[in-house]
Amino acid sequence: MASLIETKVLSFGANGDGLVLIEDKPAYVPETVPGDTLKLRYDGSRHVEVIDLLSPSPDRVAPVCSLFGTCGGCAMQTTARPALLDWKIGLVRHALNRAGFETLPRFESMQVPAESRRRIDLAFQRQPGKIILGLHRRHGNVVDMTECHVIDPTLLALLDPLREVLGGLGAVTGGGDLQINLYSSGPDLLIATDSALVPTDRVKLAAFGREHKIPRISWRSRRRPNEGYEIVAQQGPVFHAFGAVKLTPPPGGFLQATNQSETAIADAVLAALPALNRRDPIVELFAGFGTLTVPLAQKGRVLAYEGHFEAIAALKSGAIGQRIETTHRDLTRQPLIAKEFAKARVIVLDPPHAGALSQMDHIARSDVEDIIYVSCNPQALQKDAALLAKAGYEVLSVSVIDQFLWSTEVEAVISFTKSKKRLSRRQT
Known part of the structure; x- marks a missing residue:
């Protein structure tokens, strides 16, 4: 027998649906916002039906698109954009806390404009x-x-x-x-x-x-x-x-979602680098066809590794004359081991959605003081960062980039270090 229940949306779930508690059990309601007060029909299962929105959240807005709720592209157009960015910042913060980092710096953040995805x-x-x-x-x-x-x-x-x-x-x-x-x-x-x-x-x-x-x-x-x-x-x-350097990507090549986020991610990575001279080796893992490689080469000598042959070939052919050395290597099947990082001044990695997998264990065992990790998945970040926490690293800086507007996806650039000198200047 179905019953009617009045309840408030407490938070977002992982898929952007609003979380409510019914009989102390979680249920998720699409297109709702934390702070909404709802009248629901509940039939004893985890499925609930919204009968009425009794009181809207202060963070609720009208969707901008007539296809919202039908098209699968946007899950969160009923949420005001500042609140959406705050939630994504919280996802990254929660992942780092769960990984073992209790002391975190002040977060930097940015959100791309509408109609910018390329x-x-x-x-x-x-x-x-x-x-x-x-x-x-x-x-x-x-x-x-x-x-x-x-x-x-x-x-x-x-x-x-x-x-x-x-x-x-x-x-x-x-x-x-x-x-x-x-x-x-x-x-x-x-x-x-x-x-x-x-x-x-x-x-x-x-x-x-x-x-x-x-x-x-x-x-x-x-x-x-x-x-x-x-x-x-x-x-x-x-x-x-990438600046004055032109590369020819393969068909279907990876490209950051927007021009603004590409710039923001590169700027965050460069800002997180330790002091380098132009000959210092930067080991870059999962390099793609050069989104970060080319900017990094302005700061040091980049040793770029990538498993997709056509991507690394595009980088190699277009980076002639730059301080870039390329290697085709499947880092999932053949990760660099700890001793191969012996000469690295800093490691920069932008792993796929599943994370760095076995490669992260070897990074954590290395003697490299500074690691810069570009994350597109808080769950993978939590798993990978936990290895760094156990190895004695601390978080030096965090930048959150909302490049997938009105979605649950979030990008972040996190720098980890063992340098006490650098940590002493950290802003918390």
Whole structure:
């Protein structure tokens, strides 16, 4: 028998849903904000239904997008942006506390503006007479992205022409995936379909690239992703600039979500470096194609390691004349061991979402005094940082970057040190 309950949202859960307690048990309510007072229908299970919002939280705002609640891209548009940033700062603080760090410095933070995201992964689906192109709803089908307040307007303007060209491709027999990166040279497309491209598909994609000034369009098989990609149309050079250095990323290459966050992350890493001369070795792990490598090379000699061959090859070919040495190495299967860090002045790492895994144990065993860790996952940060806490490191600085607006994702740059001299200047 269902019953009606009045209760207040206490906090956010990990997925951005509001946490309430019913009979002392947690339940999660989407699109609610801590401080909301709700009337709920409760049927004895963990599922609850909102009957009424009795009293809104001071941090509640109206969603900016008409697709909110349907599109799976944004989970937290009902939360005021300052409150959202505060919550993400709390996630990073909690992760470091749980890792064993009780004394923490004052946190720096920044939040990107709306309509600034330059990297997006979309899905598309052929339906009678049209193509649906957008993001998946929670546990559901693709929702057509007719509106978006997150992505750069340049990318949003491409979606209608993309629907048209995808609808004319023989390879699009059902669904597929589309990744777009907005590099310095312009949009870069990687299309994945179940069926192979037919000759007329290549002609259509080349014409599309010319018309919309897209330097490169690539394709891969969605059924056989390990076979790599094929460049099917290229109208001009593809590059991304880090200052005066231009690198050519591979199709589907990793790019920080926004230009503003790329700058903020690099600035935070550089600010966290110890005093260096230009010959001091900086060991950079999970280097990608150079987002941090190029800025770091202005401060010291960078030894960059990356497991993705095409990314490290792009960095190597574009960094000629810089103080950068590149090594292709899968750090998950073949981590650098402690003695390989013997000459390092500082270690900088930007691991994938799962964290540094076995590599972190070897870092913690090394004699390197200063570690700078770029995190995209508080849970992985907690696990990796716990090894550093046990090894005697302390947290010197923390910068939190909210580059995935209205989502639960958060980026952070944390510097760890054993230097008593540096810790004496820490601001708490």
